[in-house]
Amino acid sequence: MQGGWGMNISEIAKMAGVSSSAVSRYLNHGYVSEEKKAAIQKVIEETGYRPSAQAQMLRTKKTKLIGVIMPKINSASLGSVVAGIHSVLEENGYKMLLADTRNNPQKELEYLSVFDEKQVDGVLLIATVLTAEHRKMFKKMRVPVVLIGQHMPGMRCVYHDDYHASLELTRLILSKGRRNIGFVSATHQDTAAGLDRYRGFCDAVKEAGLEHLAEKYVVSDFNIQAGYEAAAELFYRYQDLDALICATDTIASGAMKYMKERNIKIPEDIMTAGFGDSELSKVVSPTLTTMHFSYMESGTLAAQMMVNCLSGEQEAVKGIVMDYYLVENESSR
Numbered sequence: 001m002q003g004g005w006g007m008n009i010s011e012i013a014k015m016a017g018v019s020s021s022a023v024s025r026y027l028n029h030g031y032v033s034e035e036k037k038a039a040i041q042k043v044i045e046e047t048g049y050r051p052s053a054q055a056q057m058l059r060t061k062k063t064k065l066i067g068v069i070m071p072k073i074n075s076a077s078l079g080s081v082v083a084g085i086h087s088v089l090e091e092n093g094y095k096m097l098l099a100d101t102r103n104n105p106q107k108e109l110e111y112l113s114v115f116d117e118k119q120v121d122g123v124l125l126i127a128t129v130l131t132a133e134h135r136k137m138f139k140k141m142r143v144p145v146v147l148i149g150q151h152m153p154g155m156r157c158v159y160h161d162d163y164h165a166s167l168e169l170t171r172l173i174l175s176k177g178r179r180n181i182g183f184v185s186a187t188h189q190d191t192a193a194g195l196d197r198y199r200g201f202c203d204a205v206k207e208a209g210l211e212h213l214a215e216k217y218v219v220s221d222f223n224i225q226a227g228y229e230a231a232a233e234l235f236y237r238y239q240d241l242d243a244l245i246c247a248t249d250t251i252a253s254g255a256m257k258y259m260k261e262r263n264i265k266i267p268e269d270i271m272t273a274g275f276g277d278s279e280l281s282k283v284v285s286p287t288l289t290t291m292h293f294s295y296m297e298s299g300t301l302a303a304q305m306m307v308n309c310l311s312g313e314q315e316a317v318k319g320i321v322m323d324y325y326l327v328e329n330e331s332s333r
Helices: 009-016 020-027 034-047 055-059 076-091 106-118 132-140 162-175 189-208 212-217 224-237 250-261 279-283 297-312
Strands: 063-071 095-100 122-126 145-149 156-160 181-184 217-219 243-246 269-274 289-293 318-320 324-327
Touching: 009 020, 009 034, 020 034, 020 055, 063 076, 063 106, 063 289, 076 095, 076 122, 095 106, 106 122, 106 132, 122 243, 122 297, 132 318, 145 297, 156 162, 156 297, 162 181, 162 189, 162 243, 162 269, 162 289, 162 324, 181 212, 189 212, 189 217, 217 224, 224 243, 224 250, 243 250, 250 269, 250 279, 297 318
Parallel strands: 063 095, 063 122, 122 145, 145 156, 156 318, 181 217, 181 243, 243 269, 269 289
Antiparallel strands: 289 324
16 A cells, blocks of 8 residues: 555545545545545545645645744743643644744744745734834734734734733732832833833822822843842832732742842731732742733634634634733732
């Protein structure tokens, strides 16, 4: 019997007792009766047949490849997003090409260009900083793009309500009687994790008549050491703090390390909170009060949005705002 790699659709059809068009529909995930599907599958399994990806692309004008661009690969939250993406793409017959930009917006633009040139069917961008250059690139793209984690009018987006999550978290800390809250922010170039979470903090303290607290903030990178250093800077500038809200759980864990080394008790001296409801928030001591974001679900929804787009279905909406909920743990009790 001929090896699977050397066979063609006509030979598979003849062996299965079906038409070539039935085999073609089967291979391209079209409708085939259960009886014919079983016959084709049996021949494919027996021969080890593998369709030529290049030939499929020529026939269908589709690569069945989706480019996924992420800011860093060593992130639990982003890993959850990618897991959600993968589950939907795999279920729908797509493969994923993953690119890690290492938090470099210029690399995002480069990968967008590369994916467009290499003719993937679409791109899912787990976005951080969106610049004017990004907008120009999106307009030039020949394939659809879905943004995850950021909102841009006119683009397909799946994102979280970072502003209201921060507003609610700050209100919680204020309700505990804390009146000297500091904030460790991410870069404000990152609209979601940076600017919107800081804005939520500012508006919450303002409505409490504590507008001056908006000045008690520093900016940190997204890692534990940066959180440690940001806390050191903030406590050096403001010795009267009685609470600290950090833009991510990772930043908060670094801040908690700094406080523990200086015998600052959490939550007695300083109530502490973060964002993300990560595994880290559950293993630090005391456990960290945080805002839960549905990262995996955002990945599944974005991937489904892409699949719907590629199948010709029109989405009722281009933007999906994800929900959130408060997880109060030991660091604010």
